[in-house]
Amino acid sequence: MKKALAFLAAALFAVAATADEGMWMPQQIPQLAPELQKMGIKFDPNKLADLTGDPLGAVISLGGCSASFVSPDGLVVTNHHCGFGALQYNSTPQRDLITNGFLAKTREEELPAGPGQRVFVTTKMEDVTNRVIGNLSPKLSDAEREKAIQRNGKLLVEECEKPGGVRCRVASFFEGAQWLRTTQMEIRDVRLVYAPPFGIGDFGGETDNWMWPRHTGDWSFLRAYVGKDGKPADYSKDNVPYHPQHILKVATSGVKPGDMVIVAGYPGRTFRYRTAAEVKSMKEFTYPTIIRYATDLNTILREQGKSNKTVEIANASRIKGNDNVLKNYQGTLSGFQKFGIIAQRQKREADLAAYIAAHPDAKKYAGVLDTMNALQQRIASTRQRDMVLTWMERSSPMFTQAMTIYRLSIERPKKDLDRRAGYQERDWPRLAEGTVRAQKSIEPASDRAGLRYFLVEASKLPADQRIMPLDAAVQKAGGVEPFLDQLYANTKIAELSQRKAMQSETTAQLAARHDAMLDLAAAITPLDLQIENRDEEIAGAMSRVRPLYFEALRTSSGRLLYPDANGTLRMTFGTVKGYAPRDGVYYTPLTTLNGILQKNTYSGEFDAPKNEIQAIESNKTAGYADPQLGTVAVNFLSTVDTTGGNSGSPTLNANGELCGLLFDGTYESLGNDFIVDPEITRSIQVDSMYMLWVMDAVDGAHNLLQEMGITPKF
């Protein structure tokens, strides 16, 4: 433990080299201050270290997306694709909010955003390293060590959430060297306020996804409501708007190439400190296999929906999800090649070895990488089997439901602290919501066709990676087809009412149902548990060495390092800048309304609303047009370092005003979860001037402009 703290002190006082790359914690900001001043920040950079101050106090999480408060009455701005669930929830065939967009002209017209929609306001980040890993006996086995870490974390969460109204989390930073507990106020009454028409909010669709030049109006507005006592409450007509302590001022002049920008948000996951061996396995196995599986599964799902509209709708969101994964993974896979990621990791490790050899006080790091590599090998030894198991669930929402219900029946009888994370009492409402939500995607014929593919994949697994309970079940049935015949003929898992009942049944009750899908879950679960135990062993062992590895990297680099993304609040700094995606081509950093005219086809993915086109053609842009460009900027590129989870993040200019919303990275950047190339890596923002212009000249959202302190011009 002492070791950990000593290390942190070193990290915090190391020399900051550059802020160009990095997802920085608020605590690290003071060290970056000189660099930020050099970049042109126009307010005291140390303000960015204050989690609950201005501006960070206005930066919030929606769980999976980022967002920010932009009015004293709890108005929230985020991406269109982050507010999409609320649009979907409120749409009916008669009132198609997705296509037409939505604008509440009064508070009364605002619509509940749906039961799952939350606003999380981070109120506290505490160092709990001591309480997580400070009391671990060195005598613990690897598995015991991991169990103890998990238990300590659960205890810390329990303690934190006891007063109610908050959601807590204990997360690992710097490869397990530091543990922080975050407390978030959890606002449960969230309402839909405004979203532009689909032809603006999703302009470009799948074709433009990850692409530059981009012209997407990817914003929507929600509002946070609380009880009259100011505390989080379930939806009620009597709730009142939440009054955040801090809000962001929306900039009323646009960014220019070279301008400094700051992005604050909740990036999900990166792999900047993974070893060469770990990355190699991802490159050679994980990414290609997932690409193959997602491709084949989508072919199957598309085929199923070909002549049946109901089936097509049921499968649509899964197909869309797989497509997004595919484009991302294919881009990342070519990024592995383009950026030479593995070679760079190998070089980093060779440099580290040389450093250790040359520095006697670095001797403690010797052997650390070898230990990690051995652990990685152990994971890799069953990677084919583990991937098939994962995708069996991915291919079959019915099997997923059966597995979850069966597992819940195993965990429920335990004491809450002993339950597996995700199955604790605090998780039950979400599990129930998930059961309801799954119904939309359950389509037995598609389910069977998808599962069939992975049964065939399972049948091809090498001898030392067989899924034995599955082999036995298939063999007993007389082959894959008869097995599937029996499986789908003898299950009620597709029925929501049945599943609701199952969710509170005991393992014995579930067994007594003789439901084929539940029986399959029961047969597979012991293997799952065995894998979990193995993974705990590995995680426990890793927790002894990975923090040391990070420390070695930091010490040898002599630089301030940021921790990998883990879904907590981070900041990244950059400049508005274009890039050369390939020889002979330069992408300029700002797109304009002209590009909308060029791309628009009045149909499909490029279907801008007629009134927007008219506003562009009639040059109704006074007050919003960029003087240099002669028209309104739509999206812009910057060098900030972001990943999934950053969607909806406010982008601030040097004055700390909201000048854009982060919503995507460029295709050429993919690979940036592993490596950042300052020449190529770019994030995509929607320009706040475009947002304001549409709100004023196209959608007539004058009430919201006024609420944000902006005088409408049209």
Next chain:
Amino acid sequence: MKKALAFLAAALFAVAATADEGMWMPQQIPQLAPELQKMGIKFDPNKLADLTGDPLGAVISLGGCSASFVSPDGLVVTNHHCGFGALQYNSTPQRDLITNGFLAKTREEELPAGPGQRVFVTTKMEDVTNRVIGNLSPKLSDAEREKAIQRNGKLLVEECEKPGGVRCRVASFFEGAQWLRTTQMEIRDVRLVYAPPFGIGDFGGETDNWMWPRHTGDWSFLRAYVGKDGKPADYSKDNVPYHPQHILKVATSGVKPGDMVIVAGYPGRTFRYRTAAEVKSMKEFTYPTIIRYATDLNTILREQGKSNKTVEIANASRIKGNDNVLKNYQGTLSGFQKFGIIAQRQKREADLAAYIAAHPDAKKYAGVLDTMNALQQRIASTRQRDMVLTWMERSSPMFTQAMTIYRLSIERPKKDLDRRAGYQERDWPRLAEGTVRAQKSIEPASDRAGLRYFLVEASKLPADQRIMPLDAAVQKAGGVEPFLDQLYANTKIAELSQRKAMQSETTAQLAARHDAMLDLAAAITPLDLQIENRDEEIAGAMSRVRPLYFEALRTSSGRLLYPDANGTLRMTFGTVKGYAPRDGVYYTPLTTLNGILQKNTYSGEFDAPKNEIQAIESNKTAGYADPQLGTVAVNFLSTVDTTGGNSGSPTLNANGELCGLLFDGTYESLGNDFIVDPEITRSIQVDSMYMLWVMDAVDGAHNLLQEMGITPKF
């Protein structure tokens, strides 16, 4: 006649406004001189007015392509795609010069470029306006007038070619206001000297055709040979290299963005002075119909070749030709939209009408446009039928041969001056060559499948545009299929020996053969003649008004105008400059070796030779690399105004040195046969530094470098 001369004087002394757009005649250069000096020309621009001086004396035509002399021993540089016929002619399955390229290390190794290959050196351009249109009685009917113009032209050609060794042509300039006779020395012994491998010369293939960024090494070298007496002669071992009076010096330093460039060559055809009505008909009918026909014909031809390699090869060059047309026409069609070409023409005509109304001395132009529009309407009234007739021939090489043979039998008995142009004695050798060449593309099953499509198209023609002799023939046979059965069962036109015999037979002898394809030609020819007569009438009428229309445009614009391209020697001036093809994207004006690495796949259209890749990867570029770029420039963009026929044109820098070879335009420029947009219109050149680098570092063409006065570095 006096009118014409007066007009010319006016044209020549008008104020030169800008040289950015225009395919200028040598005679116009003195007027452009101040502008060229402003652009940065570093030699006396008036030298460009001298057809037989330096540098124009070195600029030659290959008939369809342009080229230039680059050594005192008649070494010619042109595009790879212009020298392609010579590679094809000399390739065998055992010796695949197309794929591997070719380099003659000695004169003895040089190969005959093929019977059709010519080098044309323009030696004289004379104003013959007087002799073409100066003696026409105003009493002539429209048709008589056109016949007289054609006869005058043929007389002038006959007179010019009498001494032998030259090819003469009378061409119309400024919409028929001026007529010039060009005399070209016709060198008939042309040999293949050097071409890079296909993976350099055609790098990018059809995918990159018309595209930027581009990385094509589109050059090849030929050599002109003459008899020992210095006069053109047929191929003979005893011939000696031709010694041109002027050669171009190849630049040994590259161009930079902003540099002035000059392109001299033989552009084929443009439509800059066509009326709005003419252009509208092209946009609404000609282009979409040809796109449809070429698409459908290629689908048919590809289907035919699917399972038969011999058929595939026979159809390959026709398919490639149609593909090139397709990409060009589709680009042009979108250019009509993008550049608003019709609206611009309408504006030009409205401005002209306003000018005429406001200027009493412009009264003579009143009504001119109305007359032209009425004539255009007459052409448009049968455009569907005429298009089908044209494509019947295009679809069927066998029918084309039958039509040509039959027509020759009609023309042969006439006096030479009365024969239709193309069927005069001077044309007979070329017709004979064409018969032989056609054999490669004759494949009866594909021929029938293509012709069938257009018979069906013919059957759908409106009542007032029927091809009556065809209707009668099909009806007599009992429908399209039985008609085709009989047509292909009863013809010997597919046999080369038979066609050779037919070429000297009389109309009666051909009839006596009872060959079904010849009989079809005999049935269709009267309609063809009738259309020719109609077209002569219209041309005669047009020749009274079109020169006046041009004069009106020139007078009202007050600017120096260039004549539309007509296959004669022209110059165009511009600068090295990139462009923005669409919002958010800028194309930089130079590509580099890096792009070859990025695009290369070692297969298909991107199959750069291994030794080139090695040379790039090992950075073997000293002496050729651009200091700014840090590597060798491959292709570059410039604002010069070019079109088909300019391929192979030397591109000169401000010192008059050859700094590149023109080989393409960009896709976004398409539409430039009608309009030039200085923001978008760009031509593509291969950089001479890339050519020299490949010759030195990759292909080892050190003998040729030395011949051009350049010391090899590797």
